[in-house]
Amino acid sequence: MKSIKTKLFILFLIVTMAALIPTLLTIRNSISSAWQQNVSIELEQKSNLIKTLLQVERLSLQKLVLLIAEEPTLKMSIQLADPITIQDTLSQLQSMLQADLIMITDADGNTTAEILESSYKTKQNSQASIYPIIKNSIEKGELGADLILSNNTLYLVACHSISFDGNIGGSVLVGKALENRFAAFLAKQSGSPVSLLANNSVLASSWENRRIEPAKLMYLSNEKWQGSSFDFKMPTMNMKLFLQSSLTGLEKRIVRLEQQLIFLGIVVLLLAGFLSYLFSTQLSGPIAKLKVAAGEVASGNFNTEVTIRSEDELGELGRSFDSMRRSLIQQRKELIRTESLKKDLELAGKIQASLLPRKLPKINNLDIACKLVPSNMVGGDYYGFLEENHSNKFGCVIADVAGHGTASAILMAMARSVIQAESKRIKDAAQLLQKVNEILFPDLEEAESFISMFCFHYDESKELLKFANAGHNLPLLYRSKNNAFDALDADGMLIGILEDSEYELREVSVQKGDFLVLYTDGLVEPQNIDKQQFSLERFKSVLGSNLSLSAHDLVANLYDEVENFAGNEAYSDDRTCVLIRW
Amino acid sequence: MEIELLELEEGILEVRPRENLTAANAAEFKLMVQENLQDTNSLDCYLFNFIDLDFLDSSGISAIVYLNRQINKLNKKLAIVYESEQIEEVFVLTKLNKLLNLFRDYDEAIEELAE
Numbered sequence: 160m161k162s163i164k165t166k167l168f169i170l171f172l173i174v175t176m177a178a179l180i181p182t183l184l185t186i187r188n189s190i191s192s193a194w195q196q197n198v199s200i201e202l203e204q205k206s207n208l209i210k211t212l213l214q215v216e217r218l219s220l221q222k223l224v225l226l227i228a229e230e231p232t233l234k235m236s237i238q239l240a241d242p243i244t245i246q247d248t249l250s251q252l253q254s255m256l257q258a259d260l261i262m263i264t265d266a267d268g269n270t271t272a273e274i275l276e277s278s279y280k281t282k283q284n285s286q287a288s289i290y291p292i293i294k295n296s297i298e299k300g301e302l303g304a305d306l307i308l309s310n311n312t313l314y315l316v317a318c319h320s321i322s323f324d325g326n327i328g329g330s331v332l333v334g335k336a337l338e339n340r341f342a343a344f345l346a347k348q349s350g351s352p353v354s355l356l357a358n359n360s361v362l363a364s365s366w367e368n369r370r371i372e373p374a375k376l377m378y379l380s381n382e383k384w385q386g387s388s389f390d391f392k393m394p395t396m397n398m399k400l401f402l403q404s405s406l407t408g409l410e411k412r413i414v415r416l417e418q419q420l421i422f423l424g425i426v427v428l429l430l431a432g433f434l435s436y437l438f439s440t441q442l443s444g445p446i447a448k449l450k451v452a453a454g455e456v457a458s459g460n461f462n463t464e465v466t467i468r469s470e471d472e473l474g475e476l477g478r479s480f481d482s483m484r485r486s487l488i489q490q491r492k493e494l495i496r497t498e499s500l501k502k503d504l505e506l507a508g509k510i511q512a513s514l515l516p517r518k519l520p521k522i523n524n525l526d527i528a529c530k531l532v533p534s535n536m537v538g539g540d541y542y543g544f545l546e547e548n549h550s551n552k553f554g555c556v557i558a559d560v561a562g563h564g565t566a567s568a569i570l571m572a573m574a575r576s577v578i579q580a581e582s583k584r585i586k587d588a589a590q591l592l593q594k595v596n597e598i599l600f601p602d603l604e605e606a607e608s609f610i611s612m613f614c615f616h617y618d619e620s621k622e623l624l625k626f627a628n629a630g631h632n633l634p635l636l637y638r639s640k641n642n643a644f645d646a647l648d649a650d651g652m653l654i655g656i657l658e659d660s661e662y663e664l665r666e667v668s669v670q671k672g673d674f675l676v677l678y679t680d681g682l683v684e685p686q687n688i689d690k691q692q693f694s695l696e697r698f699k700s701v702l703g704s705n706l707s708l709s710a711h712d713l714v715a716n717l718y719d720e721v722e723n724f725a726g727n728e729a730y731s732d733d734r735t736c737v738l739i740r741w
Numbered sequence: 742m743e744i745e746l747l748e749l750e751e752g753i754l755e756v757r758p759r760e761n762l763t764a765a766n767a768a769e770f771k772l773m774v775q776e777n778l779q780d781t782n783s784l785d786c787y788l789f790n791f792i793d794l795d796f797l798d799s800s801g802i803s804a805i806v807y808l809n810r811q812i813n814k815l816n817k818k819l820a821i822v823y824e825s826e827q828i829e830e831v832f833v834l835t836k837l838n839k840l841l842n843l844f845r846d847y848d849e850a851i852e853e854l855a856e
Contacts, residue, residue, distance in 0.1 A: 559799065561799050561800065561802065561803035561806075607807045607810075608803060609803065609806060611835065630834060630836045631834075632834065650836065652839065652840065653806075653835050653837070656837070656840060680799055684798055692796065732764070732798070732799075
């Protein structure tokens with residue numbers, strides 16, 4: 160697995176190369192294109208020079224033809240119209256002028272004599288007027304210049320009429336052969352190979368006998384050449400100049416440029432690599448720190464501090480991580496404290512359970528069952544049996560401290576101590592409750608709480624139950640004789656509400672088949688999902704429909720019914736039940 | 742928990758919870774009234790309107806007993822109005838009907854407080 164640092168480094172390098180390579184290629188192409196353009200410009204400049212040379216040549220020919228046209232000997236020989244004389248005259252002129260072409264015509268444009276490349280011949284009745292320049296000079300008497308093609312040779316010519324006494328008697332034409340030799344001359348002057356073309360044919364070239372076809376790029380003599388064509392226009396005929404420039408030097412320069420660009424690219428790449436390394440190190444450093452810290456946290460060590468001194472997102476992440484780490488330390492402390500509290504509560508629950516009676520009173524013919532289920536580990540409910548000296552007497556108390564949980568449990572423990580202590584001395588239920596209220600009132604007032612409590616004493620010999628109530632849920636006495644429940648009510652305020660509360664003592668007789676149920680509100684108030692309470696009516700119904708069951712089974716059945724009805728809601732309050740069956 | 746506080750023309754602060762007072766919300770109810778009691782501009786008479794309530798559990802009773810003590814300590818008056826039979830049973834069962842100013846009729850409660 161590659162690290163983030165390596166990945167970032169590679170990424171930065173790829174991005175740099177992606178930007179660098181096209182840039183270098185663009186630079187290379189731009190420069191080489193500019194250089195190639197320079198070659199074109201250079202060729203054009205050379206073509207202009209050649210055109211100038213051709214113009215100079217044209218002017219020279221025109222001057223020459225003017226001189227010849229005024230030559231008396233020639234005039235006279237033409238006037239005589241004697242071919243031998245004309246030829247002699249031409250021969251003399253040729254030897255003097257070194258022209259490539261000299262042509263004499265009569266007034267009708269017929270060629271009377273022609274010297275072509277140092278050899279002359281007489282052309283009787285030859286129609287030279289096919290050259291417009293001659294026709295024009297005879298008809299208009301003008302001095303002209305043009306290009307003509309004769310015997311596959313291109314000539315630059317100048318022509319002028321010959322006059323006798325104001326009448327045009329013929330014309331004289333002088334030409335310069337534009338051959339390989341002349342192309343070589345032009346090439347030497349311009350510094351580039353030159354070819355001359357007319358009618359799409361190469362007629363002369365500084366390459367001499369080598370066949371050159373005009374092309375923009377070509378390979379000749381192991382060199383690469385760039386070529387350009389330029390027009391050279393004369394009145395009746397156009398000529399093309401084809402100039403070439405060697406690209407060898409240019410290509411060497413381009414190769415050098417490429418080498419320089421590659422060197423530059425490598426330098427930039429190395430620099431980018433170095434910067435990428437620095438940047439990726441700077442970027443991945445905090446991530447590495449976080450990774451180490453996260454590993455430490457994962458292994459349970461929360462003491463590795465993360466310090467990232469940057470103001471960017473990574474710095475923020477580092478600070479968040481450190482905040483989370485400190486929060487985890489705090490939470491772990493809280494967890495340890497909670498665990499400790501939980502253990503304390505479990506212990507408190509055990510202690511509280513130990514405060515409940517360990518054994519039930521053993522009275523003949525009495526079936527007694529008790530059950531207390533706190534909503535949490537500890538609760539505010541209490542039940543207990545009061546000691547009696549006589550074996551066929553016993554007392555019982557059930558109490559519910561307002562609320563539930565630890566505070567209620569402590570108050571319950573206090574109440575239980577007071578009850579157990581005072582019940583040894585006070586054998587009257589009403590007086591017992593009054594005493595308990597008197598003792599607990601200051602503490603309950605301070606704790607902003609109160610206790611509901613029901614207490615009775617039973618004398619088996621008289622089958623008499625004497626009871627008092629301090630605002631507790633009215634116990635139910637099932638009368639087998641009537642098959643009905645009586646609620647055992649007696650006047651009395653909740654414990655802890657008034658300092659000087661007094662309680663009514665009442666009595667009721669019981670007989671075989673009856674049973675008494677003491678309970679707390681946690682068995683009648685739980686609600687189901689429809690927000691309906693289990694209710695006292697349902698409570699009575701459950702008891703009344705299972706009369707044949709033992710006290711234990713009746714209580715167990717009652718708890719099952721409440722839990723079936725209310726589900727988890729049944730555990731929202733402490734639930735206590737004491738059932739005594741005669 | 743939704744609790745409505747209304748200052749009546751008679752100089753009475755009506756406190757009207759919309760849900761049954763149970764262990765789930767009794768503390769919130771207690772706190773709200775307690776905060777109002779600590780306010781120096783608090784009114785002299787309080788009416789706990791339990792018309793919307795069906796039931797009070799021991800936590801609700803505990804909150805009422807506590808607030809009753811606080812109101813009495815400040816020499817202020819408290820009346821409670823309700824309609825539910827179940828609430829009536831709770832007050833009777835706990836004998837708080839002998840301690841608290843309980844009314845089944847709203848106007849009667851106002852009249853009592855306004856005296």
